[in-house]
Amino acid sequence: MPPQRRSGARVVAEPSGLLREKRSVSVKKSRVRLESQNSWLMIVSLLLLVTCMVLAAFLSWPYMRREDGVAQVLAHSQETVQERFFEVPCSEDYDNHKRFPGCTPRMCGRGVTDTIISKEEAIKIQRVAERGLSLGGSDGGASILDLHSGALSMGKHFVNIYRYFGDTIKDIFSEEDFQLYRDIRQRVQQEIAKTFGISSSSMYLTKPTFFSRMNSTEAKTTHDEYWHPHVDKVTYGSFDYTSLLYLSDYTTDFGGGQFVFMDEDANKTIEPRAGRISFFTSGSENLHRVEKVRWGTRYAITISFTCNPDHSIEDPSLT
Numbered sequence: 001m002p003p004q005r006r007s008g009a010r011v012v013a014e015p016s017g018l019l020r021e022k023r024s025v026s027v028k029k030s031r032v033r034l035e036s037q038n039s040w041l042m043i044v045s046l047l048l049l050v051t052c053m054v055l056a057a058f059l060s061w062p063y064m065r066r067e068d069g070v071a072q073v074l075a076h077s078q079e080t081v082q083e084r085f086f087e088v089p090c091s092e093d094y095d096n097h098k099r100f101p102g103c104t105p106r107m108c109g110r111g112v113t114d115t116i117i118s119k120e121e122a123i124k125i126q127r128v129a130e131r132g133l134s135l136g137g138s139d140g141g142a143s144i145l146d147l148h149s150g151a152l153s154m155g156k157h158f159v160n161i162y163r164y165f166g167d168t169i170k171d172i173f174s175e176e177d178f179q180l181y182r183d184i185r186q187r188v189q190q191e192i193a194k195t196f197g198i199s200s201s202s203m204y205l206t207k208p209t210f211f212s213r214m215n216s217t218e219a220k221t222t223h224d225e226y227w228h229p230h231v232d233k234v235t236y237g238s239f240d241y242t243s244l245l246y247l248s249d250y251t252t253d254f255g256g257g258q259f260v261f262m263d264e265d266a267n268k269t270i271e272p273r274a275g276r277i278s279f280f281t282s283g284s285e286n287l288h289r290v291e292k293v294r295w296g297t298r299y300a301i302t303i304s305f306t307c308n309p310d311h312s313i314e315d316p317s318l319t
């Protein structure tokens, strides 16, 4: 049905053929102009939208990478790493401390190796950790046992196992257990010295040196909050080189619990694996945290070294 004119609309005389043609050409031209204007408007709006999206992604990318777990994996739990080293520029932290030639880091970075400690040794030392930690344990998700000081998490506090259990501690730990710790400590020290080009005899074991056990139980005190980003040199003072020996496997024994270096450009993670040693210079060039453990139990030992002989400690021993 043809369109009806509205009543009351002004009646205009129909244009002649030539005029109609001219008008139709001019209508076509203005329609083309309008269409081209519209498409330009669309292109400009689209470009604006894309620019906004790119800008938003660009601005939130570092945040996403640092906080939301988008990360580069430095060592997967399924692979066997011979020796892997990643150099990073040293922070200025070391300038604020006394320098010890032949030990204070001149080169900074992080290393990983799965070849220094065997799976069997890792299992053995994990049993020592299990036995020790079974004497107490935190109410929250993080328990520690410091073999040197004897500090053991117990409920919401700590006890000293050497005092608390007296001589009966010899029924729990053997001289062989301590020998294994010393042996591991020595090999880790040599590996760190070799990697950073320093002399092994100019670095010393420092405190704390401890077993850690983490699970997904809710934190009850701040001692259970192991996941906060930190710098070991700030947290522990005496550390110059930190090492971690992992005693259980990521994804097999526990979920979550990856170790994360929080670099400016991206997070870099290390997936724990029994027998894996991760070591690094302890300054703020190696800001790090541990992801929350989501299930299972994660065991590790922290063994750290100082360049300052005043902060050195003896190897833990039974006597």
Ligand SMILES: O=C(O)CCC(=O)C(=O)O
Pocket (backbone or CB within 6 Å): 212, 232, 244, 259, 288, 289, 290, 300, 302
């Ligand atoms: O267990 C780990 O992977 C790291 C623990 C840690 O950062 C620390 O003890 O300072």
Ligand SMILES: [Fe+2]
Pocket (backbone or CB within 6 Å): 230, 231, 232, 288
């Ligand atoms: Fe740390």
